[in-house]
Amino acid sequence: MKKIIVKVTKEGKVTVKTEGFSGSSCMEGSKFIEEALGSTSSMEHTNEYYQESEMTEDTCLKQ
């Protein structure tokens, strides 16, 4: 299942995580929430992000 997880501390620090997206589609998938919350101060792509991107690219090349 595709999920967006928004965590907010009592001090108002906001973190947005995505789960279950393939490759870079997470960027588009969570855009509406991130725009509603404000601006992105920093972003980190996980290993999974790159692995999934590579897999997608590999699959495309084989087709």
Place this chain on the structure above:
Amino acid sequence: MSHVAIMDLEIKDLDALKLACERLGLIWQEGKTSYVWYSRHVGDYPLPKGYTKADLGKCTHAITVPGARYEIGVDIRNDQITLLWDFYSAGGLQQVLGNNGGLLQQAYAIEVAKLKAMREGYNCVESVNAEGEIELEIQMQ
């Protein structure tokens, strides 16, 4: 998980701000054009961008905070929402809402995310951990 983003929160949605007030038991004062504060800026905190000392105390709406003497001003200029508040300790806002109004920011962030998700037709599941951190899981399928 594919990416993690840390956000600089901006108050942009009045409906979500009203819901945040409701969640915290704060009283939204529609159309109240002044808010209670020390009435004199002594330079102990920076003014919001584009604001002068003369602008303080005036607002578009106000928020009354039970347990605090001072109020929060909600000022709208050119569609931009600015919260005006005086955190001088005698006013009680910091004691009720935490440093820099953290609890109001937290409630707003959750409410605005929930509103946007529900408008898109997604389910939301909310939970709170022992540290008071709120997690909103938006289920997209």
